[in-house]
Amino acid sequence: xxxxxxxxxxxxxxxxxxxxxxxxxxxxxxxxxxxxxxxxxxxxxxxxxxxxxxxxxxxxxxxxxxxxxxxxxxxxxxxxxxxxxxxxxxxxxxxxxxxxxxxxxxxxxxxxxxxxxxxxxxxxxxxxxxxxxxxxxxxxxxxxxxxxxxxxxxxxxxxxxxxxxxxxxxxxxxxxxxxxxxxxxxxxxxxxxxxxxxxxxxxxxxxxxxxxxxxxxxxxxxxxxxxxxxxxxxxxxxxxxxxxxxxxxxxxxxxxxxxxxxxxxxxxxxxxxxxxxxxxxxxxxxxxxxxxxxxxxxxxxxxxxxxxxxxxxxxxxxxxxxxxxxxxxxxxxxxxxxxxxxxxxxxxxxxxxxxxxxxxxxxxxxxxxxxxxxxxxxxxxxxxxxxxxxxxxxxxxxxxxxxxxxxxxxxxxxxxxxxxxxxxxxxxxxxxxxxxxxxxxxxxxxxxxxxxxxxxxxxxxxxxxxxxxxxxxxxxxxxxxxxxxxxxxxxxxxxx
Amino acid sequence: xxxxxxxxxxxxxxxxxxxxxxxxxxxxxxxxxxxxxxxxxxxxxxxxxxxxxxxxxxxxxxxxxxxxxxxxxxxxxxxxxxxxxxxxxxxxxxxxxxxxxxxxxxxxxxxxxxxxxxxxxxxxxxxxxxxxxxxxxxxxxxxxxxxxxxxxxxx
Numbered sequence: 001x002x003x004x005x006x007x008x009x010x011x012x013x014x015x016x017x018x019x020x021x022x023x024x025x026x027x028x029x030x031x032x033x034x035x036x037x038x039x040x041x042x043x044x045x046x047x048x049x050x051x052x053x054x055x056x057x058x059x060x061x062x063x064x065x066x067x068x069x070x071x072x073x074x075x076x077x078x079x080x081x082x083x084x085x086x087x088x089x090x091x092x093x094x095x096x097x098x099x100x101x102x103x104x105x106x107x108x109x110x111x112x113x114x115x116x117x118x119x120x121x122x123x124x125x126x127x128x129x130x131x132x133x134x135x136x137x138x139x140x141x142x143x144x145x146x147x148x149x150x151x152x153x154x155x156x157x158x159x160x161x162x163x164x165x166x167x168x169x170x171x172x173x174x175x176x177x178x179x180x181x182x183x184x185x186x187x188x189x190x191x192x193x194x195x196x197x198x199x200x201x202x203x204x205x206x207x208x209x210x211x212x213x214x215x216x217x218x219x220x221x222x223x224x225x226x227x228x229x230x231x232x233x234x235x236x237x238x239x240x241x242x243x244x245x246x247x248x249x250x251x252x253x254x255x256x257x258x259x260x261x262x263x264x265x266x267x268x269x270x271x272x273x274x275x276x277x278x279x280x281x282x283x284x285x286x287x288x289x290x291x292x293x294x295x296x297x298x299x300x301x302x303x304x305x306x307x308x309x310x311x312x313x314x315x316x317x318x319x320x321x322x323x324x325x326x327x328x329x330x331x332x333x334x335x336x337x338x339x340x341x342x343x344x345x346x347x348x349x350x351x352x353x354x355x356x357x358x359x360x361x362x363x364x365x366x367x368x369x370x371x372x373x374x375x376x377x378x379x380x381x382x383x384x385x386x387x388x389x390x391x392x393x394x395x396x397x398x399x400x401x402x403x404x405x406x407x408x409x410x411x412x413x414x415x416x417x418x419x420x421x422x423x424x425x426x427x428x429x430x431x432x433x434x435x436x437x438x439x440x441x442x443x444x445x446x447x448x449x450x451x452x453x454x455x456x457x458x459x460x461x462x463x464x465x466x467x468x469x470x471x472x473x474x475x476x477x478x479x480x481x482x483x484x485x486x487x488x489x490x491x492x493x494x495x496x
Numbered sequence: 497x498x499x500x501x502x503x504x505x506x507x508x509x510x511x512x513x514x515x516x517x518x519x520x521x522x523x524x525x526x527x528x529x530x531x532x533x534x535x536x537x538x539x540x541x542x543x544x545x546x547x548x549x550x551x552x553x554x555x556x557x558x559x560x561x562x563x564x565x566x567x568x569x570x571x572x573x574x575x576x577x578x579x580x581x582x583x584x585x586x587x588x589x590x591x592x593x594x595x596x597x598x599x600x601x602x603x604x605x606x607x608x609x610x611x612x613x614x615x616x617x618x619x620x621x622x623x624x625x626x627x628x629x630x631x632x633x634x635x636x637x638x639x640x641x642x643x644x645x646x647x648x649x650x651x
Contacts, residue, residue: 052637166506168558172513172551179520179544186537193527193537217579224575224609390621393606396579397599397625400586405639413587417580424576428568429509447540459533 004130011356014059015364023060024361027067028368034068035075036380037391039219041088042311043434045072046331047211048395051402058339059354063361065335066315069328070362073271073311074118074369075380077304081110082381090271090307093279097292097299104295109241111377113249113297114304115370116241121257121305122366125312128261129359132313133348137320140345145453146464150473151323152446157477158266159326159435160484167484170435173426177439178446180205187444188451200411207334209403209416210440214433216399217420220392222427241297249301252282256305264310265317266325271310278306312362319355320345322445327434330441338406505566510556517548578609594644595634596626 014020030052034045049068053061076091081098094114101110143151160170183194184204195201241249259281260274282302283292292299315332317325322343324330336343341351348355373380403416423433457463465471521542530536558564582605589598603622633639 055638166555166558168551168554169506169509172509172548172555175544175547175551176513176516179541179548182541182544189528189537191527191537193541194523217583221572221575221579221609224572224579224606389607389610390617392609393582393603393618393621394625396582396606397586397603397629400583400602401629401633401639401641403583404587404590404641405633408640410587410590413590414584417583417587420583421576421580424571425512428505428571429512430505430566431509450540451535454532455534459531461532 003134007352007356008130008360010352011358011360014353014357015063015360020060020063020357020361021364023056023064024067024365025368025372027064028071028365028372030064031068031071031073032075032078032369032373032376032380033071033383035072035088036079036383037395038079038085038384038388039223040072040216041076042069042072042328043088043211043331043437044215044219045069046328046335047208047215048399048402050208050211050331050335051405053335054338054406058336058341058351059357061339062332062336062354062358065332066358066362067365067368069332070122070308070311070365071369073308074115074373077114077118077307078111078373078377078380079384081114081300082107082377083384085384088272090275092272093275093303094300094307096279097294097296100293100295101297101300106295109245110297110300112374113241113245113301115374117249117253117256117301117305118308119366119370120253121260121307121309122312122363124254124257125261125264125309126359126363128309129313129316129362130356132265133316133320133355133359136316137345137348140321143321143469144467145449145456146467146470147473148323148449149446149453150464150470150477151321152442152449154473154477154480155317155323155325155442156435156438157481157484159438160480167481169431173431173433173436174439177436177441178443180210180436181440181443182447187448200409203407205415205440206403206406206412207331207338207440208406209412210419211331211437212399212403213416213419214423214436216395217416218423218427218433220395221420221424223388224392245297248297252278252298252302253305255281255285256302256307257309260306260309260311261313263306264313264325271307271314271326274306274310275303278302308366315358315362318343319347322347324438324441327437330437333441503567504559504564505568506559506564507556508568510552510554510559513548513552513555515552517545517550517552520545520548574611575609578605578607582606591642592645594642594648596630596643597645599626599629 030049031045034040034048035042045068046065053064076086076088077094077098080086080091080094081102084095084099086092086095098110098114101107156174160167183201185192185202192202256278259278263274263277264271279299279302282298283289286292286298314325314329317323318329318333322333324333333343341347399416400413403412404410406412426433453463464474524538524542524545527538528536529538582602585605586598586602589601600622603625604618607618630643634641634643
């Protein structure tokens with residue numbers, strides 16, 4: 001326990017240095033700025049702003065990226081409340097009661113409650129992260145190649161549980177992502193695979209062009225030519241929630257934090273599921289469930305707390321196991337690897353300043369969001385009144401420069417353009433890119449561990465079941481897969 | 497069998513993955529397969545190709561069994577072409593004409609995603625964007641990026 005406090009103290013020592021504070025602030029502001037743009041969630045914000053951090057040291061870079069992540073995350077609920085426009089799937093839930101509150105002229109208290117919920121959840125879940133990470137990291141040290149394979153499978157199958165798409169679509173997209181991860185020089189044999197003789201592909205496809213093409217370009221294509229109707233922007237008057245609001249909100253905040261904190265740590269689940277779970281829990285517990293959907297403050301406080309708690313504990317599997325639990329974390333993992341840090345259980349020992357510094361900066365970032373976002377909310381909302389036809393060319397150009405600057409390669413920009421077109425085709429076919437990104441990042445980890453595991457066991461596939469941890473992970477993965485398939489057969493669409 | 501089901505979105509998605517998977521398997525055969533114990537470079541991609549075919553088949557068959565009549569939304573051909581051409585043009589031109597001119601061209605092409613783009617506003621936006629990019633990315637962030645065409649820089 002004393003270890004925990006000395007570690008956290010060290011972390012705060014790292015995080016409050018003026019330089020790191022500045023980067024945290026820049027990250028939060030930049031993340032919020034991108035996050036309020038229509039259709040831009042944390043994943044896109046990270047892809048877009050990732051190149052800015054390449055020339056920085058690892059610690060400030062990671063602190064800034066974390067700031068971007070929860071800045072964009074929080075921006076999603078801001079636009080959900082004021083405009084009924086969720087920036088990301090997890091803030092769909094916030095729309096349900098947050099926007100009705102805004103329509104009743106209570107946008108201010110709704111925003112303030114959301115910010116307070118997020119901050120409270122952040123404070124609690126940082127302690128959870130600090131407590132659980134060392135435990136998980138020491139467990140991870142005992143994990144060998146078979147366990148890593150099973151873990152990756154669990155993360156991929158788990159991610160299908162949170163997407164709207166069918167099980168086979170998510171898994172097919174994950175396989176496609178893994179295949180894109182194969183492109184380049186094979187680490188073991190040194191042979192170039194799927195490069196089609198193009199030397200630019202020898203180092204593989206870079207993460208930034210892929211993410212920019214899949215998330216930013218295909219999103220812009222869908223919106224660029226749409227006609228813009230007048231937007232309903234609610235006036236924001238009076239931020240402070242009433243005493244009755246706070247009395248109604250504090251219990252949902254605590255319940256949401258608990259729920260989100262736990263669910264966020266499981267690979268594959270995350271903010272969206274936590275927010276939905278918290279909403280249905282609050283509605284079930286409420287004395288007057290019929291108020292929900294008409295501006296019940298519990299429907300804002302609970303899901304927002306769950307959402308934010310899960311967003312924070314999402315970092316745990318990524319930092320300790322090197323297994324990202326979702327698309328934004330896959331990008332963070334990619335950023336770490338670009339900085340030359342191999343994610344895994346040793347990060348906590350070898351890069352203690354990075355680990356505890358970023359945890360401390362999560363708290364600081366949340367505090368900044370609470371202090372900054374409420375006064376600035378008017379500016380963020382005004383940003384949305386800029387016509388999209390002026391915004392999107394700027395976004396396209398920034399994406400191009402971002403894709404270029406990773407390796408100073410114009411080829412990467414061309415690849416991003418191609419991936420954008422493919423991404424739009426996949427979007428038309430209702431295939432979501434999140435699992436593709438996850439597969440892209442996890443593919444190489446999976447392949448190397450698969451080959452290693454089978455080499456050690458001399459081609460005996462039972463190695464995955466004989467190791468107890470691996471068997472347990474596979475059992476969970478199989479259970480999730482079974483539930484998904486079972487649900488697909490049970491829910492028959494209404495025939496028209 | 498209903499024609500709308502056979503031409504539905506999920507059937508097409510399945511066919512796409514079957515095609516991708518088949519191509520992957522065919523191409524994997526160019527690399528050494530190896531054995532389960534010592535996998536060659538072609539082994540893992542072949543597994544992935546197989547998985548894509550498997551999930552592609554379940555996707556298509558599932559859609560036919562469920563009689564899912566979800567049509568594909570009409571594609572926004574104009575914006576796909578404009579946005580992708582804009583990025584492609586950025587990649588192709590940057591080394592030859594420098595950043596500001598590239599940004600201007602790419603931005604004008606991106607503006608073409610909407611009808612009636614040949615307006616003063618598109619022009620002003622593109623010029624302003626070119627200036628902004630030079631200021632932010634070259635002056636402030638120091639990203640090494642070519643500013644002028646090689647001819648004008650004298651090498």
